[in-house]
Every structure is written in C-alpha cells, then in structure tokens.
Amino acid sequence: MIRIKCPYCGERDHSEFTYGGDASVEYPVLDASVSEWTKAIFFRENIRGIQKETWHHTNGCRLWLEVERSTITHEIKSVKACHPQIDKITKNKS
Amino acid sequence: MLNRNSAIKEKYSIGKYPTEDNIKIIFSVNHNLTIQQIAAWPDEISNIEKLLSDQLGLQQNIDFNRGEILNNNSVWRMEPSKWWLLGTSIEVPENLGTSLELSHAFTSISIEGKKSDILLNRHLPLDLRLDNFPINSSASSAIHHVSVKLFRIKEKEFRLFIPRGFALSIWEILLETASQFGYEIKDN
Amino acid sequence: MTRFNAWNVFKNGFTGQKNWDRQWRDPEPKKEYNIIIVGGGLHGLATAYYLAKNHNKKNIAVLEKGWIGGGNAGRNTTIVRSNYMMPGNHEFYEHSLKLWENLSHDLNYNVMFSQRAHVSLFHSPSARDGAARRYNIMRLHGTDGELWDLDTLKKNIPHLNYNNARFPILGAAVQKRAGNARHDSTVWGFARAADSLGVDILQNCEVTGVKRSQNNIESIETSRGTMKAKKVGFAVAGHTSLLWQMAGLGNLPIESHKLQAFVTEAIKPLLDQVVVYGVGGAHFYISQSDKGSMVFGGDLDWYKSYAQRGNLPMVQDSAEAAMAIMPCLGRIRLLRHWAGVMDMSMDGSFFICKTPLSNLYLNAGWNYGGFKASPASGWYFADLIANEQPHKNVQNHNLERFEQGINIDERGAGPDPKLHG
Numbered sequence: 001m002i003r004i005k006c007p008y009c010g011e012r013d014h015s016e017f018t019y020g021g022d023a024s025v026e027y028p029v030l031d032a033s034v035s036e037w038t039k040a041i042f043f044r045e046n047i048r049g050i051q052k053e054t055w056h057h058t059n060g061c062r063l064w065l066e067v068e069r070s071t072i073t074h075e076i077k078s079v080k081a082c083h084p085q086i087d088k089i090t091k092n093k094s
Numbered sequence: 095m096l097n098r099n100s101a102i103k104e105k106y107s108i109g110k111y112p113t114e115d116n117i118k119i120i121f122s123v124n125h126n127l128t129i130q131q132i133a134a135w136p137d138e139i140s141n142i143e144k145l146l147s148d149q150l151g152l153q154q155n156i157d158f159n160r161g162e163i164l165n166n167n168s169v170w171r172m173e174p175s176k177w178w179l180l181g182t183s184i185e186v187p188e189n190l191g192t193s194l195e196l197s198h199a200f201t202s203i204s205i206e207g208k209k210s211d212i213l214l215n216r217h218l219p220l221d222l223r224l225d226n227f228p229i230n231s232s233a234s235s236a237i238h239h240v241s242v243k244l245f246r247i248k249e250k251e252f253r254l255f256i257p258r259g260f261a262l263s264i265w266e267i268l269l270e271t272a273s274q275f276g277y278e279i280k281d282n
Numbered sequence: 283m284t285r286f287n288a289w290n291v292f293k294n295g296f297t298g299q300k301n302w303d304r305q306w307r308d309p310e311p312k313k314e315y316n317i318i319i320v321g322g323g324l325h326g327l328a329t330a331y332y333l334a335k336n337h338n339k340k341n342i343a344v345l346e347k348g349w350i351g352g353g354n355a356g357r358n359t360t361i362v363r364s365n366y367m368m369p370g371n372h373e374f375y376e377h378s379l380k381l382w383e384n385l386s387h388d389l390n391y392n393v394m395f396s397q398r399a400h401v402s403l404f405h406s407p408s409a410r411d412g413a414a415r416r417y418n419i420m421r422l423h424g425t426d427g428e429l430w431d432l433d434t435l436k437k438n439i440p441h442l443n444y445n446n447a448r449f450p451i452l453g454a455a456v457q458k459r460a461g462n463a464r465h466d467s468t469v470w471g472f473a474r475a476a477d478s479l480g481v482d483i484l485q486n487c488e489v490t491g492v493k494r495s496q497n498n499i500e501s502i503e504t505s506r507g508t509m510k511a512k513k514v515g516f517a518v519a520g521h522t523s524l525l526w527q528m529a530g531l532g533n534l535p536i537e538s539h540k541l542q543a544f545v546t547e548a549i550k551p552l553l554d555q556v557v558v559y560g561v562g563g564a565h566f567y568i569s570q571s572d573k574g575s576m577v578f579g580g581d582l583d584w585y586k587s588y589a590q591r592g593n594l595p596m597v598q599d600s601a602e603a604a605m606a607i608m609p610c611l612g613r614i615r616l617l618r619h620w621a622g623v624m625d626m627s628m629d630g631s632f633f634i635c636k637t638p639l640s641n642l643y644l645n646a647g648w649n650y651g652g653f654k655a656s657p658a659s660g661w662y663f664a665d666l667i668a669n670e671q672p673h674k675n676v677q678n679h680n681l682e683r684f685e686q687g688i689n690i691d692e693r694g695a696g697p698d699p700k701l702h703g
Binding site for chain 3 (some may be wrong): 001002015018019022034041042043044045046048051072074
Binding site for chain 1 (some may be wrong): 136139157158159172234235241
C-alpha cells in the first residue's frame with residue numbers, strides 16, 4: 001500500500017485516491033497547432049524515477065494533489081494541493 | 095416538508111442482537127436531519143469563515159477536520175473550502191460561495207457504545223484513538239469503496255454519513271460486524 | 283538439432299532421455315549483425331523467427347537484458363482470443379489465433395495451445411446487446427463467436443454464481459476457438475526454432491546506449507559490447523519509452539503501468555474454459571492451468587509504475603470478483619501474485635511501425651493483449667522490417683494516428699492509458 005500524506009486529511013491509503021496522470025504536462029493555447037495539441041494530449045515522457053503526478057482524494061477531501069513519487073520504488077517525496085490558494089492555506093496549517 | 099423515507103428502513107428492526115444482554119454497540123438512525131453544504135470560492139475562504147461565525151455565533155473559526163456543536167445544530171469543516179451545517183441553514187452570497195442542499199443525499203447513523211470505535215476500525219483505516227481523533231473531529235474516508243463521513247460526538251459516540259444509494263449495503267455490513275460485540279438498534 | 287517426434291522420444295528412452303541436444307545455443311555476440319531485435323520476449327523471439335523463416339533473413343541477433351521469457355512473457359494469464367472489433371485489430375488478432383492453431387507443429391515444440399473457449403459473461407440486457415454487436419462484427423469478418431443463453435451457460439459451466447449474484451448472470455459471449463497456451467513453452471519454442479534457423483539469442487545483454495547519426499542507428503552499445511546493425515527493431519514492452527529516449531527520439535504515446543496476475547494452489551479439474559467477468563467497476567478473468575492452479579487477473583494497479591510487483595488493493599478487488607462469480611473458490615489459497623510492466627498506449631492499441639530513423643522499427647504498446655498477439659506481432663513486425671513498409675492490416679498502427687485522428691480505441695476510453703483494460 002502506498003500511503004499519501006494528504007495536506008488536508010493526513011496520511012491515508014492510496015486506495016482512497018484516484019491516480020490522475022503526469023502533472024508536468026502543460027497544455028498549449030487554445031488555437032495552437034494540431035501537432036502541439038497532439039503532443040500535449042497523447043505523448044508522455046513516461047519517467048522511470050521521480051515524477052510529478054496528480055492524484056485526486058476521491059474518497060476523502062476531494063482535493064486534487066500534486067505528488068512527487070518514484071515510479072520504481074513508489075516512494076513519495078512531496079505532496080501539495082494543486083490549487084495555489086488551497087496550497088497556501090493548507091501549508092499555513094501544517 | 096416531504097415525509098422522508100429512510101434508506102435502511104427494510105433492515106431497521108428495533109431490538110437487541112444476537113441476544114438480550116451484553117450490548118456493546120447501539121445504533122440509531124438520524125431521521126429528518128438537514129444538511130447544508132457550503133462551498134467557498136478559493137479566494138473567499140476567510141470571508142465564508144467570517145459569515146459562518148457571524149451567522150452562527152461561533153467563538154472561533156472551525157479548523158481543518160473539526161466541527162462544533164451548537165445548541166440544536168452543528169457545523170463541520172469537510173474540506174479546506176467546504177462546511178456542512180447540520181440542523182440549520184444560512185444564506186450564502188453568490189460572490190462568496192455556493193450552497194447545496196444535501197439532506198436527502200445521505201443516511202446518517204449514530205453509533206455509540208463501548209466498542210463503537212472498534213467496530214468502525216473493522217472497516218475504516220483511520221486512527222480513531224482519542225488523542226488523534228478527539229471529540230468534534232471529522233474525517234472523510236471509505237468503507238468497501240463507498241465514500242463516507244465520520245464525526246466524533248463523544249469518546250464512544252460517532253455519527254456516520256453514507257451516500258443514500260449505498261446506505262443499505264453498508265448498514266448490512268455494519269450489522270454483520272457488530273453481531274460479534276452485541277448490538278442494539280434503537281428507536282430514535 | 284534433434285527434432286521432437288515419436289521416434290526420437292522412443293529412441294532416447296533407451297538412454298533415460300538424457301541425450302537431447304541443447305535447445306538453443308549460447309553464442310558470443312558478433313561485432314555486426316544485419317538485424318538486431320532488442321527484447322528477448324515473445325514478440326522479439328517471434329520476430330526473429332519469422333524474419334528467418336518467412337523472409338529468409340540471415341545474421342540476426344535478439345538481445346535480452348535478463349533471460350528470455352523473464353519479463354511479461356512469464357507474467358501473464360496466458361489467454362489467447364481474437365474477439366476484437368476495430369478495423370486493423372480484428373484482422374490482426376484473428377491472424378494471430380490462426381498462427382496459434384498451428385504453432386506447435388510450426389515450431390516443432392508443444393506450446394500446449396488449448397482451445398477451451400473464452401466465455402465472457404454479461405449481466406444486463408444492454409451488455410448483451412453490446413456483446414451481440416461485437417460478436418456479430420467478428421462473425422462478419424470470419425471469426426467465430428456465439429452468444430450463450432443462461433441454460434447453455436449453466437450446462438457448460440455449472441458452478442458459477444447463478445443464485446444470488448448482485449448482478450445476475452444473463453448469459454455469455456463465447457469464442458470457442460479461443461483458449462490459452464503455456465507461456466514458457468511458447469518462449470522456448472520460438473527461441474529453439476529461431477536458433478535453429480541461425481538467430482543468435484544473446485541473454486544477459488542489456489542495451490546501454492544507442493549510437494546514431496542524423497537519420498540512422500549505427501550501433502547498439504550493450505553490456506556485452508558494441509554491435510553494429512543494418513536494421514534495428516525495438517520490442518521491449520514496458521520499457522519502450524526508455525529505449526526510445528536512449529535513441530534520442532523524445533516522447534511516445536505510452537505510459538508504463540503494472541498489471542497483476544494471481545495463481546492459487548492446484549486443485550482437481552474445476553473450470554474447463556476461460557471465464558471473463560466485467561460489470562460496473564469489476565474486471566476479472568480466470569482459467570485453470572494444466573497443473574490445476576486457478577490462474578486469474580483483474581485490472582491494472584491504476585497508477586503508473588515500473589515496479590514488477592503488485593499492490594494490495596488490487597488483490598482485494600480480484601478476490602472480491604472471484605467470490606462474486608465463483609463462490610466455490612472461497613477457501614482456496616493464493617500461492618503467488620506478481621506484476622508485469624505494461625506498455626499502456628493512449629488508445630489501447632499497439633504499434634508496429636516505422637520510426638523517424640530510417641533503419642529503426644518499433645513494436646510496442648501491447649496493453650493487456652501482448653501474449654495472444656505474440657505470433658502475429660512477430661509475423662507483421664518481421665514483414666515490416668523485411669519489406670520496409672507496413673502490411674495493410676497494421677498500416678494504421680503507427681505513431682501518427684493520434685495526430686491524424688484515427689485512434690484505434692476498442693474501449694472508447696479516450697487518451698487515458700490506465701483505462702484501456
């Protein structure tokens with residue numbers, strides 16, 4: 001079991017969360033070319049090592065989280081709320 | 095108001111199980127409970143906090159994973175930007191956040207008794223020891239993949255909120271687990 | 283090499299079956315090959331075999347970083363079927379099934395292919411409609427498929443949960459020619475057959491670098507020395523992205539996810555088919571191995587990973603699914619569970635295609651379907667490498683299909699690799 005330290009709920013089993021995907025993907029502007037959009041939507045670096053990814057605390061506080069995790073050992077380096085304002089207030093509390 | 099039907103009515107048989115004595119868990123369903131969910135826009139969290147304390151007369155803001163019981167109602171922090179008001183409701187200005195009526199969306203069960211925390215821990219992966227989850231704490235988690243909310247009212251009294259559509263199956267699971275401790279289903 | 287036949291088995295009987303040759307050589311790497319296939323799994327070995335057999339190619343090497351068949355070839359649930367619907371996919375998988383039907387003879391090696399039927403349960407009228415549509419499309423393309431009503435199903439598989447299932451079983455979509463095979467035998471069969479046609483199988487030979495010019499691969503650096511190659515094929519499911527980046531080619535429409543499989547203690551014959559159960563969030567497939575073990579699997583672990591070990595929530599989900607359709611398994615003990623690293627592609631379909639480099643070819647993105655695909659995968663990949671253009675059945679299985687908007691998405695799950703189960 002991976003244990004994720006949710007900035008709101010505390011440390012929980014990963015089965016409470018839903019894996020989102022690669023958090024490093026940056027979407028281009030709306031009228032960018034088809035090829036730029038294709039790269040953003042379909043192509044991935046598929047990192048073997050520490051990657052930035054999103055998780056949703058579906059069965060918890062329902063926050064979207066940005067997690068740094070090793071895709072080899074599953075060790076988690078950091079967790080924060082994706083929304084900058086929520087990140088700020090959860091950081092103030094801890 | 096609508097005459098409300100309990101989601102667990104068909105399996106709610108008042109009595110003591112499996113025998114008359116040695117009852118360590120007491121269940122009761124909370125009928126006619128009202129739930130108002132208030133969600134703040136991320137930039138308006140402090141203004142919603144102010145609104146709540148003005149309207150409800152709170153001494154201080156409700157902290158993360160906490161609640162406060164007032165006279166006939168209570169307020170609970172569910173998420174960084176969300177609160178539940180039980181038994182009362184307030185007006186929420188659109189520029190500060192949104193209000194959602196959840197009274198019919200959840201089934202609320204009171205679980206009291208000597209083994210209430212032990213029973214819950216048969217299913218919930220939460221640390222329910224008193225110093226970690228003191229009175230007036232709230233938590234969201236899952237039982238059998240069903241999202242649930244848990245409040246601690248007293249040391250040995252909890253309130254569990256289950257989405258209505260799944261309430262009956264979770265209720266059956268709780269009863270099955272509770273039969274090893276001895277339980278009573280009370281009229282409320 | 284001595285062929286396997288009745289006479290040779292009889293003859294060797296006089297000497298305690300001790301006089302068989304090595305099944306494949308352990309050659310020293312040469313400095314230069316005409317064709318190097320990276321990846322000594324089923325797909326790589328099959329490719330080398332068909333290059334030598336169908337296209338008469340010489341001087342071929344298969345590089346394997348560990349031992350052959352030690353990756354996903356040894357980590358799957360050995361199911362073979364061709365119940366695919368999308369153009370390109372159904373031709374491909376039907377071809378693969380046909381190759382399986384003759385594979386033991388072709389390789390002179392018993393791959394224990396058993397056409398025991400693949401029985402996919404349905405639990406609602408709309409699921410039955412969906413199955414009817416899919417299996418009718420298959421029949422129109424010459425693949426076998428039929429629908430079983432509840433009585434037929436009960437007669438054939440009496441011990442499913444027909445009594446009190448939360449989602450009552452209504453019937454099943456069945457492909458009778460489908461079944462399963464022995465995974466290790468298939469690896470060894472391809473290796474032995476390829477080796478006897480002169481293919482060098484180089485084990486413990488990990489690729490550490492790819493030396494290239496602007497448009498070409500010049501040589502492959504490995505833990506056993508540098509090798510030049512006129513043509514190179516990548517067939518390293520799970521780790522394709524790493525090799526791709528080693529060649530300086532950037533990103534692929536692939537994420538690596540892990541998929542678990544489970545095996546129980548052996549019991550007496552219980553289940554004579556492959557049974558698949560999928561309703562709501564559940565996904566489960568089970569068969570009984572020749573040794574008697576129940577072999578089953580479910581969904582991915584739902585998060586990206588290169589770890590070849592499974593996590594507990596999926597053990598629970600699979601056990602729950604097992605109990606939902608076969609409550610008689612309640613007291614059977616689990617012996618092992620493990621995970622393989624899947625190339626999950628962005629539309630759930632594979633790649634057999636050319637690449638931006640003129641002498642590099644790609645075989646990847648097998649999702650859940652790599653084992654059954656392996657003979658056809660080798661067949662079409664060999665065809666691509668030999669003829670330098672894709673066969674019409676795999677002409678859209680390329681990297682450009684996403685930009686062209688011709689995704690081959692059997693499940694309609696969209697660009698989220700973990701959902702293409």
